[in-house]
Amino acid sequence: MSENIIGYIDEQGNIIDTQSAGDNCQATPIEYDNSEASLEIIRHSTAHLMAQAISELYPNAQFFVGPVVDEGFYYDFRVDEQIGENDLKAIEKKMKELIKKKYTIEKYEMSKTEALEKFAHDDLKQKVMERIEDDTLSVYKQGDFEDLCRGPHVPSLRFLHNFKLTRVAGAYLGGDEKAEMLTRIYGIAFADKESLKAHITMLEEAKKRDHRKLGAEMELFMFNEEAGAGLPFWMPKGAKLRYKLESILHKAHLMRGYEPVRGPEILKADLWRTSGHYACYGENMYLTTIDEQEYGIKPMNCLGHIQVFKQSPKSYRDLPLRYYEYGVVHRHEKSGVLHGLLRVREFTQDDAHIFCEPEQIASEVLEVVEFVDAVMKLFGFDYTMEVATKPEKAIGEDAVWEMATQGLKDALEGNNLPYTIDEGGGAFYGPKIDIKITDAIGRKWQCGTIQVDFNLPQRFEVEYVAEDNTRKQPVMIHRAILGSFERFIGILTEHYAGEFPLFLAPVQVIFVPISESHADYAYALKRRMRLEGIDAEVYDKNDSLNKRIRNAEKQRVPYVVIVGEEEVTHNTVAIRDRRNKEQYNLTQDEFMVKLTQQLQEGKI
RNA sequence: GCCCAUAUGGCUCAGGGGUAGAGCACUUCCUUGGUAAGGAAGAGGUCGUGAGUUCAAGUCUCACUAUGGGCUCCA
Numbered sequence: 115m116s117e118n119i120i121g122y123i124d125e126q127g128n129i130i131d132t133q134s135a136g137d138n139c140q141a142t143p144i145e146y147d148n149s150e151a152s153l154e155i156i157r158h159s160t161a162h163l164m165a166q167a168i169s170e171l172y173p174n175a176q177f178f179v180g181p182v183v184d185e186g187f188y189y190d191f192r193v194d195e196q197i198g199e200n201d202l203k204a205i206e207k208k209m210k211e212l213i214k215k216k217y218t219i220e221k222y223e224m225s226k227t228e229a230l231e232k233f234a235h236d237d238l239k240q241k242v243m244e245r246i247e248d249d250t251l252s253v254y255k256q257g258d259f260e261d262l263c264r265g266p267h268v269p270s271l272r273f274l275h276n277f278k279l280t281r282v283a284g285a286y287l288g289g290d291e292k293a294e295m296l297t298r299i300y301g302i303a304f305a306d307k308e309s310l311k312a313h314i315t316m317l318e319e320a321k322k323r324d325h326r327k328l329g330a331e332m333e334l335f336m337f338n339e340e341a342g343a344g345l346p347f348w349m350p351k352g353a354k355l356r357y358k359l360e361s362i363l364h365k366a367h368l369m370r371g372y373e374p375v376r377g378p379e380i381l382k383a384d385l386w387r388t389s390g391h392y393a394c395y396g397e398n399m400y401l402t403t404i405d406e407q408e409y410g411i412k413p414m415n416c417l418g419h420i421q422v423f424k425q426s427p428k429s430y431r432d433l434p435l436r437y438y439e440y441g442v443v444h445r446h447e448k449s450g451v452l453h454g455l456l457r458v459r460e461f462t463q464d465d466a467h468i469f470c471e472p473e474q475i476a477s478e479v480l481e482v483v484e485f486v487d488a489v490m491k492l493f494g495f496d497y498t499m500e501v502a503t504k505p506e507k508a509i510g511e512d513a514v515w516e517m518a519t520q521g522l523k524d525a526l527e528g529n530n531l532p533y534t535i536d537e538g539g540g541a542f543y544g545p546k547i548d549i550k551i552t553d554a555i556g557r558k559w560q561c562g563t564i565q566v567d568f569n570l571p572q573r574f575e576v577e578y579v580a581e582d583n584t585r586k587q588p589v590m591i592h593r594a595i596l597g598s599f600e601r602f603i604g605i606l607t608e609h610y611a612g613e614f615p616l617f618l619a620p621v622q623v624i625f626v627p628i629s630e631s632h633a634d635y636a637y638a639l640k641r642r643m644r645l646e647g648i649d650a651e652v653y654d655k656n657d658s659l660n661k662r663i664r665n666a667e668k669q670r671v672p673y674v675v676i677v678g679e680e681e682v683t684h685n686t687v688a689i690r691d692r693r694n695k696e697q698y699n700l701t702q703d704e705f706m707v708k709l710t711q712q713l714q715e716g717k718i
Numbered sequence: 719g720c721c722c723a724u725a726u727g728g729c730u731c732a733g734g735g736g737u738a739g740a741g742c743a744c745u746u747c748c749u750u751g752g753u754a755a756g757g758a759a760g761a762g763g764u765c766g767u768g769a770g771u772u773c774a775a776g777u778c779u780c781a782c783u784a785u786g787g788g789c790u791c792c793a
Contacts (some may be wrong), residue, residue, distance in 0.1 A: 283722070458793095690753070
């Protein structure tokens, strides 16, 4: 057996560790490196090593499960002491001590009955075994530490060096909110030191573009303890950015035949009862009483649009009718899930409801998908689509659900658009296509959504007059493309690391006059910019030129423009490119043309 | 909501049972400089909120609020 082989992959793609394979294994060997299979073994063994260290430091610790996940590994366990981030160092240190003992990792098997007996004193192990169907269970042993485990593991602790424990967290036993909460420690491990270092650097880079940090630095948005959690404030620069995004999207909606509407923020609770929100979504709603009448603050915009639709009789000739609204909604999210702009309690959706005939579903859904694609391309986002099916808490008949779900799949399949299925992930009133985009550190966020709804039209008796003069029920398609301005701007900020394209940047140009005598020229330029709808600032504070240039650069604006004697004389500007730091001169007119042309990039 | 952690001037952070400190930012003055920090002076904080322990609490304890890392859920 080669020194560097830590396991094998059989023909089915299963990983077999050296303990299980024996000496004459014919399967493909797994070398000790950063391949997927190798990391799987290394990380799993590192999780066990961590458990061993924890059991030495906290002798009464009991262990649940310690799997490998996308970003490394974790172990769930129960312990009497409180473990905080500061304790991770001590655990790491103990792990390194254990490595020095060069334990081999041995495997032995026993029947489930024997195992149940062996771990009779350990209720967590009993719970683990409840979830296992096999009759034969394996135990891995290193030094005095042994643990029930399926493997695979490295042959010896000597293969483990490059790891880091990253965070400590609480996790419900088995992911069940009603179950006891265990302590979870996350860690990461690699085959070599460089990869570990690179990973840590990547995390630090991601931290630098965290939208919460940039949002504060760039004065885009803020939160306020006195106002309450999850309630964002938009500062002037953030509001400008948001307004630009709203305008781009507003035009895009009009071009696609949408009509703006607007509903009230609060509606009587009876309407929410009719819709089913009261029963299915009530725990997330803010309710209030006015003149002994119960009202609900809207968590969604559909009801308003339905009332507008119903205001006058509609003909099949009116369909499809596309109502859209930047709808402000309030949802009572649990305090622990709030996260910068990505998860808030008040947010504005770019919401639309398309009322159409059942035969129009596929073409309407497809048009929305194309709209989504145009928006995602504009910002350079990768995204995936997911068809979400009927959840446990749902209204409407199964047959209706099936028809709607199939409609969504047909629209995607008919146009060769790839998608995955999220079983049980639908809204309570219908199936949906979720559009998920990936942020700067690889987290996936749901943004856009397309939902087919046969239920609300029925509940509210929404009707149109068909060609044969009978009354029919339209289908409602709920859709959002950004999802919410809050979340989308949060993701955009991280995506661009704060360096927004010209058509979004809250400040598009900063003029830096070389000395006081050139300030007038700079202000004249600023006025000219404003007439063209371009946001510019003049940095003429009593600071050195270098410092003002530095401050301007730190603002992450698309253009920093220096003006001095030469520019004033020739009516030109000296532009610093923010990317390559080169500079070039243009006449005022050329610069204006360049800017207005570049603004066109924001059209969809 | 639950587990763990954190909370000191606008920002980043140091300090620590005897009554608060730095850098940046801010104000004023000098400096008018051609591409990432010129110099000087000044102002600014009941140390998140409320209780408790103590002769004495910003420092210790508890509760609450907010934030961060997770669990669960969602745009």
